Amino acid sequence: MIEVKDLHKSFGEQNVLKGIDFVFETGKTNLIIGQSGSGKSVLLKSMLGIFTPEKGKIEYDGKAYSSFNPEQKRELRKEMGMLFQGGALFDSMTVEENVMFPLRMFRKGKKKNHLDRVYEVLDRVKLGEEHRKKFPAEISGGMQKRVAIARAIVNKPKYLFCDEPNSGLDPKTATIIDNLIHELTVEYEITTVVITHDMNSVLEIGENIAFLKDGVLAWKGDKSQIFKTDDETVTDFVYSSDLFKKVRQAQLQGL
Numbered sequence: 001m002i003e004v005k006d007l008h009k010s011f012g013e014q015n016v017l018k019g020i021d022f023v024f025e026t027g028k029t030n031l032i033i034g035q036s037g038s039g040k041s042v043l044l045k046s047m048l049g050i051f052t053p054e055k056g057k058i059e060y061d062g063k064a065y066s067s068f069n070p071e072q073k074r075e076l077r078k079e080m081g082m083l084f085q086g087g088a089l090f091d092s093m094t095v096e097e098n099v100m101f102p103l104r105m106f107r108k109g110k111k112k113n114h115l116d117r118v119y120e121v122l123d124r125v126k127l128g129e130e131h132r133k134k135f136p137a138e139i140s141g142g143m144q145k146r147v148a149i150a151r152a153i154v155n156k157p158k159y160l161f162c163d164e165p166n167s168g169l170d171p172k173t174a175t176i177i178d179n180l181i182h183e184l185t186v187e188y189e190i191t192t193v194v195i196t197h198d199m200n201s202v203l204e205i206g207e208n209i210a211f212l213k214d215g216v217l218a219w220k221g222d223k224s225q226i227f228k229t230d231d232e233t234v235t236d237f238v239y240s241s242d243l244f245k246k247v248r249q250a251q252l253q254g255l
């Protein structure tokens with residue numbers, strides 16, 4: 001669980017986060033949504049320890065980051081998995097070398113044991129044996145995401161941070177990737193935080209949603225609530241997509 005309490009973050013004169021309170025729950029996919037510039041990435045980077053808030057707290061399973069010494073911060077970093085926009089794989093490394101990378105960085109041990117773990121996670125994300133020695137450019141976008149997910153979970157993280165994990169994918173593959181992230185979250189009891197712009201993702205895996213507007217937590221709830229709420233701030237955002245507007249109209253007309 002990650003608990004954010006009265007979090008404030010500014011850059012110069014600009015107050016980007018203005019007192020965010022939210023609990024990111026364990027074993028759930030916790031989504032951060034909101035318009036461009038609302039502060040989603042700043043919130044995520046604050047949870048990663050990249051930004052230091054001016055005020056407020058972030059607690060990881062009850063322990064405040066501000067109370068950690070450098071060694072504890074390093075330990076915490078080992079417990080974090082990251083899945084960046086576009087996958088961010090190393091082009092010059094094979095699939096298995098990419099997944100091996102965090103293991104070699106953070107864990108001691110024999111290469112053979114590392115490789116066993118790499119194959120275990122690649123199997124878990126259903127990436128076939130025939131792809132292990134390929135380079136990222138030689139596999140599809142969906143497969144690249146699977147590799148990036150495997151790399152993010154190879155160290156058995158307690159916390160998984162995903163920045164638009166399904167960007168650039170077709171809707172079907174995007175849904176498969178969303179569901180894979182959700183399955184792993186439940187299976188390994190990870191506290192997963194996902195930034196998304198994709199309302200399909202909200203519909204698929206929105207178990208606990210933080211909706212940010214201008215650096216404020218404007219709404220929270222889950223996927224069943226977000227499509228029912230009459231809160232105008234939320235409906236303006238959710239139904240800004242034509243498709244969802246049509247779904248909403250059909251719903252209201254009882255179709």
Ligand SMILES: Nc1ncnc2c1ncn2[C@@H]1O[C@H](COP(=O)(O)OP(=O)(O)OP(=O)(O)O)[C@@H](O)[C@H]1O
Binds near residue numbers: 034035
């Ligand atoms: N390192 C930084 N230095 C100065 N300002 C920053 C920095 N990072 C973010 N900001 C500002 O904070 C505001 C919120 O940015 P943020 O990236 O969190 O938005 P976002 O909701 O993630 O947007 P998007 O959906 O477009 O990624 C923006 O006005 C941005 O310019």
